[in-house]
Amino acid sequence: MAESGREKACRIVISGYYGFRNSGDEAVLRSILLALQEQGEQLGVRFEPVVLSADPAWTAQMYGVEAVPRMHPQSLLRAIRSCDALISGGGSLLQDATGAKTIPYYTGVLKLAQWLRKPTFIYSQGVGPVNRRWMDPLIANVMKKSKYISVRDAESGKLLERMGVPASRIEVVPDPVMGLPLPADAAAHGAGAPARAADSAPVVGVSLRRWRSDGADLDRAADALAALAASRPVRLRFLPFHTPDDAEASQYVMERLKGRLGAGSAAELAQPGDDPQRMLLEVSRCDLLFGMRLHALIYAANQQVPMLGLSYDPKIDQFLARLGLTAIGTTEALKAEAFAAEAGRLLDGRDDWIKEHSGAIERLRQQSQQPAKQIAELLRQTILR
Missing domain, CATH: 3.40.50.2000 (Glycogen Phosphorylase B;)
Incomplete structure (x- = not known):
């Protein structure tokens, strides 16, 4: 030294x-x-x-x-x-x-x-x-x-x-990423879920990966997202955490959503680049995060974004448990209508979710x-x- x-x-x-x-x-x-x-x-x-x-x-x-x-x-x-x-x-x-x-x-x-x-x-x-x-x-x-x-x-x-x-x-x-800050210029790029007009569709971040070789898990995710997008206007924003693999998985699901989105709903693929703090900024702009990637869920917790986890590995369940949450489904089972109902509840009760979980999130940040x-x-x- x-x-x-x-x-x-x-x-x-x-x-x-x-x-x-x-x-x-x-x-x-x-x-x-x-x-x-x-x-x-x-x-x-x-x-x-x-x-x-x-x-x-x-x-x-x-x-x-x-x-x-x-x-x-x-x-x-x-x-x-x-x-x-x-x-x-x-x-x-x-x-x-x-x-x-x-x-x-x-x-x-x-x-x-x-x-x-x-x-x-x-x-x-x-x-x-x-x-x-x-x-x-x-x-x-x-x-x-x-x-x-x-x-x-x-x-x-x-x-x-x-x-x-x-x-x-x-x-x-906790995972180190609980302490990751937003980029220095975050305020200039609209950090945090923006205030919306009454008729504006909320943003639902989606982080998926291919796990099953037959794609059945992604098909079930597409069905769940279609049920949500048919029940209310939402903007599905796909967030590829590992490129190119996650971008390909996202495009696979987006293809299966064509013709199934209700009035006012849309699906899009984000391209935040390789900087992890830019992806954290993308997550901060979401009203809800549906995540299969562990760090997508950690990003959401970091920014106090309500989340629904899809479990493919015990590490997903272990992280959710630290916040007092359970997965909405797994790569083997995901009920579309139950997903849509719970997603709607979180979108309507975002402030209540934050109030309930902010204490646990802050402890993880500090630790x-x-x-x-x-x-x-x-x-x-x-x-x-």
Whole structure:
């Protein structure tokens, strides 16, 4: 660690699913960077981030940080060897639902840092599902050797406990994106749901992804949205969180909505670009959010936008539960008329929803800073030791 005036500089590698232009994961990175900066300033630590990225040039340009290729062994080794510490997180990194290579990669990065005697920190990880039991020791080993462990839900913590990680070492915190601010120029671009004329259609944000190979989940979502749009005028604004995949899923549903929208209703595809704060701004303009992507729901909570979640993974249910909510349906079952009725109730009772849930949302916002605070404090102690 280098000293700059009265401030201590700390070069810290950040490992995660970055550079793939997935809005949720990019929002996690932006949130971590901002939280580290804020907490570091309060404690006299200046963080110099180095991000492991699938597209280092894009990541460096987007965030103004150093970035190196995440799958290039020499670059990875050089970055970790020259750093003071490594952060792994956040997001759903330690799971095998997306394949058998994910857990070995992320635990391998942690293990490399630990072999090089660099302190490692687990930042608001979502752990699981882990269906291949032989991976449990990979996770438990790097966790036990990390200086700080935080997970984004109680279920992740319980899974680590079953793997042998002491409960006393695990802190349950919100997803980092709960603390993501709107872009600096948000006011000039109409942040927040605008005041509407009595005859203006409310905006319903829609975040969908393809999950079932037969598309039956998207067909049911189209039926539900058609029922809503036939029952009252609404402006369905599709929000692709992961391009191009989510844009294709959105267009699939929009095709199935043709000729089924009632008078005054419309459907459109948003193009907010790659900056996660721009997507957060898009969500802030919605009166209601129907979301399948976890971070679409987190964005909505961040901006106090009433939401209806469609569950395809336990992480959706776990997040909704923290707000006292349950999913409106799953990828296996979604009743169109029940969806339309509940969506109408939320559109008519937006203020009541905010009043009921604002306390829980504010607690999550405040708690989202906890990992950055803990990491900054632990590293400051290392500096001063």
